Amino acid sequence: MALSIITNLSTLSTPALCGWLTALLAIWYVVTAIQTWYPLRHVPGPRLASFSYLWMLWNDIRGTNFEKYANFGKYGSLVRNGPRSLVTDDPEVLRKISGARSRYTRDEHYYSASRVEADRENMITILDTARHDAWKAKVASGYSGKENPDLEQAVDAQVMRLVDLIRRKYLSTSGNLRAVDFSLLSRYFTTDVVSRLGHGKAIGHLDEGEDVFGWFGDVKKLIVFLIATDIPWIRRVVMWKPLFRRFGPKPTDKRGIGRVLGYTRNIIAEHFEKDAEPHQDMFGAFIRRGLTKEQLEGEAVLQLVGGSDTTATAMRGVILHLATSPSAYNQLKAEIKEAISQGRASSPITLQEALKLPYLQAVIWEGFRMRTPVTWGHYKVVPPEGDTINGLFIPGGTAIGHNSLALSRRKDIWGDDAAVFRPERWLECSAEKKMEMDRAVEIVFGGGRWMCAGKPIAVMELNKVFFEVRLPSHGLLLLLRVFDFALVNPVMPVKETALAGFVHTDMWMRFTEAKA
Structure with a gap:
């Protein structure tokens, strides 16, 4: 029969053959769209997302x-945000998924796309739970700062x-604007912090305020890559090892992420x-705990990229909202000035001192x-037997991730x-x-075995920089007068794209000497 069909097709004209193939x-x-849609048909969401990745x-x-x-x-x-993926803003569900006894495992959607080199793993890219736990046991002490x-x-x-x-x-003065792109400056700071803690020496972005390795400026490539990782077949092509080895970053590169690879290889x-x-x-x-x-x-490149960019995003978010909220900005100034005058804040401020300033913590x-x-994102896979979430049965193999954007705007919480x-x-x-x-807000750090290992350092960076970079402070030996700040363009303060994280560019700011 198959031979007969082929024979009949061979007698068709080219237009007719094209018509048959199109049909x-x-x-x-x-047929495949229906098969894709059916297992999660009872979960609400954008209609297009239920059977196609075109929505993403x-x-x-x-x-x-x-x-x-x-x-x-x-x-x-x-x-439902994709053919086989869901997101939730329910804190209890997210804690259940990440719990120590949870049988959920990592989904390749996010984690495989976090690989920087074809032949190198890091704590994020490991999907097997037992291997991840063993790896994390070797690095947890280092990330916590205990050693x-x-x-x-x-x-x-680095703050200084x-x-x-x-x-x-x-530093701008009257009639002399010296604007700085804070989207870059924040990354210079956090990367120098992470590199100093990671291997004992800051890379040096803060020496002259320059992208030393030329790896921050090419944001467009980052956006294209993050878009590609949303689509499974594109992700598999991009991350195909032979292709990745050929076109991915290499330690011998003169600029970009490859230059960072070469730098860290020498340090290691x-x-x-x-x-x-x-x-x-x-x-x-890490070495003392058994990391080869x-x-x-x-792990080194994950530490630099992941550890610096997420904290820099948090810095930019706080700065942006303070700059557009005069009442909050002035109240924070008043609290810190009072702490300084009462001798409750050294210079630089310690983490324990910062934690005792309630309005600073609120900001x-x-x-x-x-x-x-x-x-x-940060999708986890439902166990084979399935699970019931919010009264809905979810079949095994479904990927479930957090939706922090919706969670952080839930009116019943906030x-x-x-x-x-x-x-x-x-x-x-x-x-x-x-x-x-x-x-609820700390869920962004993950939970259980998936908790962000660098959380303590991120919290310390935020507390210190938000105290020192804006307001007058002093110490026993040195009087420090720092800065007030304002957005250069309040109408369009920053160019922002939301992907797996926020991509910020052109956040131009004006710093001046703080008023007494």
């Missing part, structure tokens, strides 16, 4: 992800270098030298809520003004309500 293709698409692609290209995901609440708590005796002093040094750079190159080689003294930094801690040279080569966490470093930056909400509520809000 067959259409039938195939309809369309919003990635148009830059409308923030609006779409932040308003997913209209569908409910559990929403770095001068952790806080190292962060202090940031202050010095602004004073030397970007020094740490593994036979006669090298024990290093009191993260790399040293090859494993460290993979940090409110800014963190408004612009979460990660937006949605109030009717959830879309507004208002730090006071953290101070007006009861202790029980504050605990609920704390736990």
Whole structure:
């Protein structure tokens, strides 16, 4: 019969053959679309997303992800955002998925796309739960700072270098504007912090305020790559090892991420030298806990890229909302000035001192809520037997991720003004309500075995930089006068694209000497 069909087709003219092929293709698409739609047909969400990845692609290209995901609440708590993927803004569901006894595993959607080199893994790219737990056990102590005796002093040094750079190159005066793109400056700071803690020496972005390796400026390539990872077949092509080896970054590159690979390889080689003294930094801690040279080569770049960019995003979010909220800005100034006058704040401020300033903490966490470093994703796979979530049965193999954009705007958690930056909400509520809000916003760090290993350092960076970079402070030996700031263009303060995280460019700011 098959031979007969082929024979008949061979007698058709070219237009007729094209018509038959088009019809067959259409039938195939309809059948596969129905097969894709059916298993999760009962979960609400955008209609196109239920059977096609075009919904994801369309919003990635148009830059409308923030609006779409932040308003997913209209569908409910559990929403279908792709043919086989769901996102949820329910904190309890997310804690269940990430719990120590959870049988959910990582989905390849996000984690496989976090690979920087074809032949190097890192803690994010490992999908097998047992292997991930073993790897994390080797690096957790280093990320926590327990084996770095001068952790806080190292962060202090970078804060002071940031202050010095602004004073030397970007300090505006009356009639003299010296604007700085804070989207880059924030990354210079966080990358120098992470590199100093990671291997004992800051890369040097804060020396002259320059992209030393030329790896920050090419944002367009980053956007294209993140878009590609949303589409499974594109992701598999992009991450195909032979192709990735040929066109991906290489340690021999002169600029870009490849240059970073080469830089970290040299540092790691020094740490593994036979006669090298024990290093009191993260790399040293990783090595003492059993991380091999090859494993460290993979982890090092994750540490620089992931550890710096997420914290820089949080910094930009807080700065942006403070700059557009004069009442919050002035109240924060008043609190810190009072702390200084009463001797409750040293210079630089310690983490413990910062944690005792209630309005500073409210500003940090409110800014963190408004612009979460990660937006949605970090998908986990439902166990083979399936699971029931919010009364809906979800078949095994479905990917479920967080929707932090919707979670951070839930009115039942944050109030009717959830879309507004208002730090006071953290101070007006009861202790029980504050605990609920704390736990909700901290979900962005993950939970259980998937908790972000670098959370302690990120919290320290935020507390220190938001105290020192804006307001007058002093110490026993040195009087420091730092800065006031304003947006250069309040009408369009920043160019923002929401993908797996926020991509910010052109956040131009004006720094001046702080008024007494």
